[in-house]
Amino acid sequence: METLSENTCFGGVQGVYKHASDACKCDMTFGLFLPAEAKDGPVPVLWYLSGLTCTHENAMTKAGAQGWAAEQGIALVFPDTSPRGEGVADHDDYDLGQGAGFYVNATQKPWSPHFNMWNYVAEELPALLTTNFAIDGERQAITGHSMGGHGALTLAMNLPGRFRSVSGFAPISNPTGADWGRKQLSAYLGDDESNWAQHDSTLMMRETGFDGPILIDTGTNDQFIKLLRPEALAEAMAARRQQVINRLQPGYDHSYFFVSSFMEDHVTFHAEHLWS
Amino acid sequence: METLSENTCFGGVQGVYKHASDACKCDMTFGLFLPAEAKDGPVPVLWYLSGLTCTHENAMTKAGAQGWAAEQGIALVFPDTSPRGEGVADHDDYDLGQGAGFYVNATQKPWSPHFNMWNYVAEELPALLTTNFAIDGERQAITGHSMGGHGALTLAMNLPGRFRSVSGFAPISNPTGADWGRKQLSAYLGDDESNWAQHDSTLMMRETGFDGPILIDTGTNDQFIKLLRPEALAEAMAARRQQVINRLQPGYDHSYFFVSSFMEDHVTFHAEHLWS
Numbered sequence: 001m002e003t004l005s006e007n008t009c010f011g012g013v014q015g016v017y018k019h020a021s022d023a024c025k026c027d028m029t030f031g032l033f034l035p036a037e038a039k040d041g042p043v044p045v046l047w048y049l050s051g052l053t054c055t056h057e058n059a060m061t062k063a064g065a066q067g068w069a070a071e072q073g074i075a076l077v078f079p080d081t082s083p084r085g086e087g088v089a090d091h092d093d094y095d096l097g098q099g100a101g102f103y104v105n106a107t108q109k110p111w112s113p114h115f116n117m118w119n120y121v122a123e124e125l126p127a128l129l130t131t132n133f134a135i136d137g138e139r140q141a142i143t144g145h146s147m148g149g150h151g152a153l154t155l156a157m158n159l160p161g162r163f164r165s166v167s168g169f170a171p172i173s174n175p176t177g178a179d180w181g182r183k184q185l186s187a188y189l190g191d192d193e194s195n196w197a198q199h200d201s202t203l204m205m206r207e208t209g210f211d212g213p214i215l216i217d218t219g220t221n222d223q224f225i226k227l228l229r230p231e232a233l234a235e236a237m238a239a240r241r242q243q244v245i246n247r248l249q250p251g252y253d254h255s256y257f258f259v260s261s262f263m264e265d266h267v268t269f270h271a272e273h274l275w276s
Numbered sequence: 277m278e279t280l281s282e283n284t285c286f287g288g289v290q291g292v293y294k295h296a297s298d299a300c301k302c303d304m305t306f307g308l309f310l311p312a313e314a315k316d317g318p319v320p321v322l323w324y325l326s327g328l329t330c331t332h333e334n335a336m337t338k339a340g341a342q343g344w345a346a347e348q349g350i351a352l353v354f355p356d357t358s359p360r361g362e363g364v365a366d367h368d369d370y371d372l373g374q375g376a377g378f379y380v381n382a383t384q385k386p387w388s389p390h391f392n393m394w395n396y397v398a399e400e401l402p403a404l405l406t407t408n409f410a411i412d413g414e415r416q417a418i419t420g421h422s423m424g425g426h427g428a429l430t431l432a433m434n435l436p437g438r439f440r441s442v443s444g445f446a447p448i449s450n451p452t453g454a455d456w457g458r459k460q461l462s463a464y465l466g467d468d469e470s471n472w473a474q475h476d477s478t479l480m481m482r483e484t485g486f487d488g489p490i491l492i493d494t495g496t497n498d499q500f501i502k503l504l505r506p507e508a509l510a511e512a513m514a515a516r517r518q519q520v521i522n523r524l525q526p527g528y529d530h531s532y533f534f535v536s537s538f539m540e541d542h543v544t545f546h547a548e549h550l551w552s
């Protein structure tokens with residue numbers, strides 16, 4: 001593992017690291033914020049999964065999360081959104097290929113064998129973090145924005161016991177029913193839609209739900225809201241009697257101006273459950 | 277108007293008053309909490325509509341609202357849930373007739389001509405309050421529990437501009453689709469379901485929505501949750517992109533132990549909008 005940068009930040013350290021990934025069969029880069037408390041021993045961790053076109057860097061520089069994480073004494077990890085590099089398949093569309101891994105393990109060419117973001121985020125990176133950093137693997141929570149909100153919700157529901165809490169900023173909530181989803185799921189997983197269900201948080205909510213609290217914020221002026229389908233997940237959560245705070249925030253759009261406006265609430269929400 | 281009682285309460289006055297009602301053609305009793313600030317001039321008011329079997333008294337004694345209202349300098353009004361008295365029709369069922377007015381104007385015998393709770397809460401009582409007490413009619417908000425949550429939501433959506441904000445504790449959310457609703461709407465309004473639509477908050481949400489913020493809490497262990505249908509309203513609010521905080525609270529039931537647990541949040545929510 002190579003340290004690309006380390007900056008002191010809110011009394012802790014914002015680092016960027018690169019490592020050879022078995023899951024993605026290429027080098028992968030991630031950001032990690034460790035609060036001051038990590039000098040004294042393992043701290044809880046909040047995962048932040050980013051959206052389409054993002055790298056590890058976007059949220060790390062624009063979401064304003066480190067200050068709140070420092071206040072709560074928790075780490076933040078910012079994975080990349082796909083494998084990358086010259087040997088990795090790509091597509092001219094912004095929403096397919098590099099920058100658009102969708103948090104699945106691709107079974108279809110040309111995306112297989114590199115596009116295994118599910119295994120990367122669910123298995124490889126957690127093991128690397130707890131081995132190499134002062135991260136408490138028993139205290140994990142997860143959030144994300146847009147495609148990353150989709151990833152956070154589907155990982156949380158598919159890995160019971162892993163995450164104490166899950167939240168989302170404008171998550172893609174019903175990808176099997178929208179163009180942000182059908183396009184990527186068919187490309188990466190093939191046309192058999194039975195393989196898509198575990199990657200749709202509305203379908204997962206109907207099937208299993210999440211054994212912990214959920215917080216979701218979506219802006220009412222989100223320019224992509226028809227692709228997000230918050231109404232489908234809202235119905236499914238209420239029908240399951242899922243513990244949730246589901247908020248539609250007037251006037252906000254899909255940008256990081258929206259994400260940063262509610263970051264304090266999300267970090268505080270997760271910290272409450274990570275420290276309980 | 278007759279003063280039945282006045283008690284000093286959190287530095288203000290909790291009163292109970294009786295008056296001859298034109299809308300209901302009988303004597304009606306209501307509770308009114310005025311904070312200390314009302315001595316100096318009109319204050320904003322939060323309406324609290326109660327649920328099935330309740331009188332003006334239940335929330336006044338069990339919801340724990342006065343302390344929070346005093347802190348925020350706002351009044352609380354607690355209307356009764358139906359006309360009452362010997363000359364008023366009733367039914368052996370707890371959920372029809374006296375104590376179960378459902379916040380509609382009955383068109384059907386024997387409920388007509390007394391059961392006009394819509395007109396009572398929307399017109400007669402507001403006029404009486406602003407005439408006789410230090411209440412600012414320009415600063416009103418509304419909440420309620422169960423049948424009262426239904427009343428709050430339907431009044432708020434049918435009277436645009438009247439209420440700055442609306443909230444509900446375990447509201448009956450889709451009465452045209454549940455036994456808490458179909459029974460009362462058919463009895464009071466007759467079998468033509470087109471007359472029911474304005475009294476169904478899910479249908480009203482689909483049709484018009486609410487021009488302000490909404491807060492809703494429902495307990496996941498609510499013993500009546502199948503009758504409340506929170507999933508229908510959740511879907512409709514998200515589909516409309518309605519400004520809302522919709523929470524499912526784990527473990528809570530339908531009781532006043534639930535209502536009182538979240539009263540601070542509701543009063544604070546309304547106060548924020550009443551004072552802005």
